[in-house]
Amino acid sequence: MIVTTPAKLYAAKTFSIAPMLDWTDRHCRFLHRLLTRHTLLYTEMVVADAAIHGKRDRLLGFSEQEHPVALQLGGSDPLKLAEAAKIGESFGYDEINLNVGCPSDRVQSGAFGACLMLTPQLVADCVAAMKQAVNIPVTVKCRIGVDDQDQEVALSELSRMVIAEGADALWVHARKAWLQGLSPKENRDIPPLDYDRVYRLKQDYAQHFVGINGGITSMEATALHLQHTDGVMMGRTAYHTPMVLREVDRLVYGDETAPMPMEDVLDVMCDYADRHIANGGRLAHVARHMVGLFQGQAGSRRWRQVLSTDATRNDADSKIIRKAYQVMCETAAEVEENNAARAEQAAE
Structure with missing residues (x-):
């Protein structure tokens, strides 16, 4: 750092x-x-x-x-x-x-x-x-x-x-x-x-x-x-x-170092959230800042939905963040598969 x-x-x-x-x-x-x-x-x-x-x-x-x-x-x-x-x-x-x-x-x-x-x-x-x-x-x-x-x-x-x-x-x-x-x-x-x-x-x-x-x-x-x-x-x-x-x-700074992969960002945030919860905090305190993280990407609506609802539960922990990412990725894969199928039909 x-x-x-x-x-x-x-x-x-x-x-x-x-x-x-x-x-x-x-x-x-x-x-x-x-x-x-x-x-x-x-x-x-x-x-x-x-x-x-x-x-x-x-x-x-x-x-x-x-x-x-x-x-x-x-x-x-x-x-x-x-x-x-x-x-x-x-x-x-x-x-x-x-x-x-x-x-x-x-x-x-x-x-x-x-x-x-x-x-x-x-x-x-x-x-x-x-x-x-x-x-x-x-x-x-x-x-x-x-x-x-x-x-x-x-x-x-x-x-x-x-x-x-x-x-x-x-x-x-x-x-x-x-x-x-x-x-x-x-x-x-x-x-x-x-x-x-x-x-x-x-x-x-x-x-x-x-x-x-x-x-x-x-x-x-x-x-x-x-x-x-x-x-x-x-x-x-x-x-x-x-x-x-x-x-x-x-x-801005001319630093060509590759940004941290998003999977690693989420891993760090999950660890951070769990430490916060262990110290008496709630997942919502952390997760509310992550809602817009994938804005504009395929599946991001599902990411927002899971974080906005499940993260507010009293017993919520970092598993909710991982669940939101998994659901987003699954939704994005479905969208890609459907798009590919439509392109194939159009080409026939």
Whole structure:
């Protein structure tokens, strides 16, 4: 397993998987690491107060195999964020990322996330405090603006201030966030994408890492964005169709090593799931992230059906994963056999 040192974390073009609440937990990240050796993984957002006062092993624990992995923090108090960042560093994370982009009701009530786009000096103060507290990269994930802000001015002002305080990277979701009038789900799709705005930011800060996020659904799009920025952050596509991750190491990092065979991936995930169950967990905690694994392949509907139903049973273990794969393969074989028979009849 490759472990990327902090000094090398942003030394070249970078591909990452976006931090997504309720999705990118430790089980999801373990699966994704089996599919790509180099991709930078992110935790779900962890509120600074929770990192300080909550059950840290549950909130912050992760497998060594997940490296490189970044901890995303939410908050607006520089001292609390500095303390939470220090805790994250002690857990072994490779990077601390500040959330300045989430528009959920939860973050709005706490005046952080995307709300921080309105107070760039406070964001800069938070970055400065975290930089003083840790020796690993401190980065910012933001929007191009919120509500009626002029996105040219808002993004430039925020970027200038956080870079001046030592931010090691800027990850920019190329949409505004509308804190009033749109739900968090609508904020992922309705505000128009403005990739050119992020490209111009990179031109303004040629010596600093600028990565792009938002609506990126393929490796072809990734290649295009990497012509203009330093990194690509993929979100829902990486989660719902994780097979795309098997292309990343070769296409982004130039690593020609063959991806792990899918049968081996499933073997590792079965062992992982059984260990999780032995420690008091449930198969559904792991299997829910695997539902889209074979999306688009023959028999994948049966794979999804078995995992979505049988994995939720209280007594479910890794045998369900193996059963789902067997059923999928049998269905795929039947489809192939039927197609061959029809082709033969058509040729007669």
